[in-house]
Amino acid sequence: MSGLLTGTWWMTQRRLSALARTPAVLVMTLVQPMIWLFLFGELFKRVVELPGFGAPSYLDYLVPGVVVMNAVSLNSFAGMATMDEIERGTMNRFLVTPVRRSAITNAGVVEQALSTAFQSLVIIALGWAAGARYPGGAGGLAVLVAASVLVGVVLAALSNTLALLLRDRNTIIGLNVMLLLPLTFLSSAFMAKGLMPAWIRHVAAFNPVSWALDAGRAAMAGDPDWGSVALHGGWLLALTVLTIALAVSSLRSYQRSQ
Amino acid sequence: MAHAIEADRLVKHYPGDVRALDGLSVTVGRGEILGLLGPNGAGKSTTVKILTTLVRPDAGTASVAGHDVLRRPGRVRRAIGVVAQQSGADPGAGGRANLVLQARLHGMGGADARRRADELLDRFGLRDAAARPVKTYSGGMRRRLDVALGLVHRPQVLFLDEPTTGLDPEARASMWAEIARLAGDDALAILLTTHYLDEADRLAGRLAIVDRGRVVAEGTPDALKGELRGDAVHLEWGEAPDEARVRAALGRLPGVRDVVLDGPRLSARADDGASAVPAVLAALDQAGAPVAAATVARPSLDDVYLRYAGRRFAQADAAPDAAPEPAAIGGAR
Ligand SMILES: Nc1ncnc2c1ncn2[C@@H]1O[C@H](COP(=O)(O)OP(=O)(O)OP(=O)(O)O)[C@@H](O)[C@H]1O
Ligand SMILES: [Mg+2]
Numbered sequence: 001m002s003g004l005l006t007g008t009w010w011m012t013q014r015r016l017s018a019l020a021r022t023p024a025v026l027v028m029t030l031v032q033p034m035i036w037l038f039l040f041g042e043l044f045k046r047v048v049e050l051p052g053f054g055a056p057s058y059l060d061y062l063v064p065g066v067v068v069m070n071a072v073s074l075n076s077f078a079g080m081a082t083m084d085e086i087e088r089g090t091m092n093r094f095l096v097t098p099v100r101r102s103a104i105t106n107a108g109v110v111e112q113a114l115s116t117a118f119q120s121l122v123i124i125a126l127g128w129a130a131g132a133r134y135p136g137g138a139g140g141l142a143v144l145v146a147a148s149v150l151v152g153v154v155l156a157a158l159s160n161t162l163a164l165l166l167r168d169r170n171t172i173i174g175l176n177v178m179l180l181l182p183l184t185f186l187s188s189a190f191m192a193k194g195l196m197p198a199w200i201r202h203v204a205a206f207n208p209v210s211w212a213l214d215a216g217r218a219a220m221a222g223d224p225d226w227g228s229v230a231l232h233g234g235w236l237l238a239l240t241v242l243t244i245a246l247a248v249s250s251l252r253s254y255q256r257s258q
Numbered sequence: 259m260a261h262a263i264e265a266d267r268l269v270k271h272y273p274g275d276v277r278a279l280d281g282l283s284v285t286v287g288r289g290e291i292l293g294l295l296g297p298n299g300a301g302k303s304t305t306v307k308i309l310t311t312l313v314r315p316d317a318g319t320a321s322v323a324g325h326d327v328l329r330r331p332g333r334v335r336r337a338i339g340v341v342a343q344q345s346g347a348d349p350g351a352g353g354r355a356n357l358v359l360q361a362r363l364h365g366m367g368g369a370d371a372r373r374r375a376d377e378l379l380d381r382f383g384l385r386d387a388a389a390r391p392v393k394t395y396s397g398g399m400r401r402r403l404d405v406a407l408g409l410v411h412r413p414q415v416l417f418l419d420e421p422t423t424g425l426d427p428e429a430r431a432s433m434w435a436e437i438a439r440l441a442g443d444d445a446l447a448i449l450l451t452t453h454y455l456d457e458a459d460r461l462a463g464r465l466a467i468v469d470r471g472r473v474v475a476e477g478t479p480d481a482l483k484g485e486l487r488g489d490a491v492h493l494e495w496g497e498a499p500d501e502a503r504v505r506a507a508l509g510r511l512p513g514v515r516d517v518v519l520d521g522p523r524l525s526a527r528a529d530d531g532a533s534a535v536p537a538v539l540a541a542l543d544q545a546g547a548p549v550a551a552a553t554v555a556r557p558s559l560d561d562v563y564l565r566y567a568g569r570r571f572a573q574a575d576a577a578p579d580a581a582p583e584p585a586a587i588g589g590a591r
Contacts, residue, residue, distance in 0.1 A: 003365075010362045018350055093346030093407070096310045097363040098335045256314055258307070 007103030008110070011094070015081075015111040026115060033070035033123050037062065040190060041130065053192045060134075063127035064144050064216045065189035067120045068209055071152035072183055074119065076176040078112050078156035079163030086167060086254075095255060105248045108160060109153055116152035120145045140220030143229055147212035150236045154208055155179070157243035164247070164254040183209045188217075211236045261285040262415045262447030263292070263309060268318035270304050270471075278304040279315065280471035286415075286464075289445040291437070293462025293479075295452060295559070301471040302451035303343050306419045309449070310340045323414050336364070339408035343419040343451075345400050346407065349393035353384050353403050356392060357410055364411035378406040382436070398429035405436070416440060418450045422457060430457070437461055455559040465559075467566050475566035482562045488516075489531025490555040491538065493524040499547040507545035511537055531556065 019026065041059050048058045055061040085091040094104055124141055128134070134141055162171050184190070186200055187209040193201055204210045211232040218228035263286040270279040279301045286292040294302045307313040309322055311331040320327045323337035347356050354375050361371035379385045382402040387395060392403060401421060408416060418437065422430045438461060440446045452458050458465055459479045467475040467482075475482060491514070498521045508514050513529040528534035531554035542549050 006365075007363065010359060014348070014351070014359055017355070018348075021350055088349060089342055089344040089346040090348050092312060092342055092344075093340070093360075094363065095312055096335055096338070096340045097360070098332055098365065099363045255312060258313060 003098075004100045004103055004106075007099040008106040011099065011103050011107030012110045015107050016114070019111065019115070026118065029074055030070075030119055030122055032073065033066050033119070034126065036069065037066045037123065037127060038130070040066070044190065047191070050195060052194045054194070055192070057132070059127060059130060059132040061192070062190065063124060063132045063134075064213055064220065065184070066127075067123050067144060067148050068151055068187075068212050068216070069180070069184045069189055070119055070123060071116050071148040071212075072155050072209060073176065073180050074116060075112050075152040075155035076159050076179060077172060078108060079159035079161075079172040079175075080169065081108065082160045082163040083167065083169055083172070086163070092258075101251050101255075102248050105157075105160070105244065105251055108247075109156065109244060112152055112156040113149045116149050117145050120148045134220055135222035136220035136224055140216075140224060143219035143233070144216035147216045147233065147236060150233075150240045151208055151212040153240050154236075154243045157240075157247040160247045161243075161250040164250040183207060188213050208236060208239055211239075262288050262290075263320075263322050263449055265305065265309060265320040266318055268305065268308055268315045268320060270301075270308065270313065270315050277471055279308075279318075281318070282468065282472050283318075284449075284466050284473060284476075286447045286449050288414075288447050289441055290464065291441045291448040291450055291462050293450050293452060293458040293465045294468055295455070295458045295462075295465055295563075296468035297453070300468040302468055303419055304471075305468075306340075306342075306417050306449065306451060310338055310417055311335055336411075337414050339411070339413035339416045339446075341404045341408040341416070341418045341421055343423075345404050347392045347400060347403050350391055352389045352391060353395070353406075354379060354388040356403065357406060360407050360410045366411065374410055378409060382406045398425050398433075401425060401429070401433065402436075405433070409440075413446070415447045416449070418448060420451055420453065423453065434461055455563070459559055467563060469566070475562065479559065483557045483559065484530060485562075488527035488529065489534075489557065491526045491528050491531050491535060492553045492555070493526075493538070493542075493549050494551040495522045495547065496550050498522045499542075503545045504542065504547055507541040507547070508538065511541060514538065528554075 041062055044062075045058050047053060048055055048061070053061075082091075091104075095101075124134070124144070159172055159175055162175060186203045187207045188196075188204060189209060193204065196204065215229045215232040215236065218225040218232070263284065265282060265284050267281045267283055268279045269277075269281060272278055282301060282305055284292060284294070284305070294305060296302055304313065308315050309320055309327060311327050311334050314328065322334045325333040325337065327334050347353075348359075351359075357375035357378055358371045361374050366374065376385075379388050382405065384399060384403060384406070387399060392400060395403065401424075405418070405421060408418075421437065422433050425433060434457070437448065437450070441448050441463075450461060462479060464477065465475075465479050465482060466473045477485070501519055504519060504524065505517065508517055508526065511534070514526050514534055515528075517524065517526045528538075535552055535554055539549055539552060
């Protein structure tokens with residue numbers, strides 16, 4: 001167990017120092033969510049006037065949507081870093097040291113989680129500067145950030161699994177293209193559930209992006225619904241654990257297939 | 259523990275009907291350098307990957323440092339240093355950072371890891387470049403760092419997969435000196451793969467010639483060459499000697515054959531040229547035909563390769579069906 005912790009620590013430190021060498025990447029990838037935030041914010045400003053939308057301003061409603069959409073988008077490319085490791089030979093070098101296989105996977109998870117948390121906080125701050133208000137306070141925002149991290153880790157684990165099993169960059173781009181729009185638009189990211197067509201509402205109920213948003217928004221309300229936070233957060237957590245296990249086992253099968 | 263490395267009848271298939279290993283067996287002892295010599299696609303890297311726990315064989319068994327590679331991969335990993343064919347250094351990080359991390363992954367403490375990293379940076383002449391990102395290193399520097407990475411935790415067994423490919427002659431010579439020292443002073447067991455006949459000849463105490471996934475010949479470089487039974491011996495006189503006398507003198511010597519006399523020049527084959535020459539010279543002196551010049555040409559490893567793999571090394575290496583790309587192999591066979 002201590003081997004797993006120290007291994008994770010050293011592998012994570014390495015990933016973070018690589019990130020620190022190119023901080024511009026973290027900022028550049030924020031441009032896209034900025035555009036969503038202000039574009040959607042302007043475009044759909046008046047949907048709150050629809051009867052039954054149930055939010056005082058669309059920007060208030062939109063910020064969690066953009067936070068979670070950004071987490072999906074950013075993390076669906078996590079497999080690219082794994083491809084780099086494979087192609088550069090660093091992956092094989094680590095695999096022939098005694099470091100635990102799960103430490104290698106965990107390091108990627110921790111790095112993605114920290115990047116996602118950082119970007120989520122930036123989006124929340126920019127939303128506030130643009131006029132969004134968060135009645136749930138720090139506790140509600142913490143739940144939103146945690147939910148975005150969990151969704152991010154799920155996507156990162158899937159992306160890494162594809163990288164390890166198929167070793168093809170196009171597939172990873174495909175994951176982003178194929179999942180980003182359906183996952184976000186077939187969820188409560190931009191439209192209140194009550195106003196969705198029935199079929200979308202049914203699909204959204206099984207969508208992890210909706211779980212993250214339901215948990216986040218429930219906690220961010222002036223009167224938080226902690227039961228909903230626990231329920232949706234629980235589903236999300238279970239899915240996260242499952243996908244990490246999938247990524248670890250795909251590392252083993254990568255090892256067998258090479 | 260009989261041998262540091264023991265591989266027994268390893269078989270490995272890859273998709274597309276590629277038989278990368280076809281019953282390959284090798285052993286390496288402590289302080290010994292075994293050279294795996296073979297053309298592209300012979301199965302050298304696959305052997306290294308199996309012995310270093312990266313790849314599971316389809317059949318056969320192997321143990322390294324006394325541990326079974328399939329049942330105790332963790333113990334094997336603690337005992338081995340690996341320099342893969344492809345550099346495994348992190349290009350964005352500096353040389354020292356790479357070494358310190360490697361030491362940490364092997365469980366060394368902070369001070370210990372830094373001390374060991376500095377020691378290796380000095381030993382491999384990388385002190386001045388220690389903080390620079392590895393992507394700015396020359397090919398030779400990067401290869402030296404790769405070897406240093408393999409040595410961080412003081413392994414008992416070292417795998418070197420083509421350690422000098424792409425290096426200039428000077429860099430190769432210094433790498434050779436370093437490798438020889440590792441087997442000598444540090445008594446490491448080393449498995450070295452190479453394409454270079456001169457490298458194998460120079461470094462390896464024992465050679466295994468690999469062709470199409472199996473060992474086709476094995477022995478010391480000299481024994482392999484000696485097995486060709488016949489160094490070429492060339493003699494020269496100031497003027498043509500008496501043929502009958504020369505033939506009579508040489509006929510009494512065992513192991514000298516195929517005598518061809520052409521004016522003042524004679525060529526023959528001898529089992530072991532170096533030891534045959536003094537006897538030849540003495541016999542001709544006694545027979546009253548003292549020799550002016552004598553040369554012995556040893557058969558080269560290329561001749562050995564020709565004999566065991568049935569083709570010249572250079573040809574085998576260039577043959578399209580031995581190209582490194584799996585796709586090319588799959589299509590050709
Ligand atoms: N991951 C893989 N998938 C499919 N085929 C492979 C794979 N790795 C190796 N091969 C095939 O197995 C055979 C042996 O390859 P290997 O890399 O062991 O050769 P090698 O002797 O190291 O060659 P080289 O001198 O070019 O490095 C080749 O035909 C190669 O194409
Ligand atoms: Mg090779």
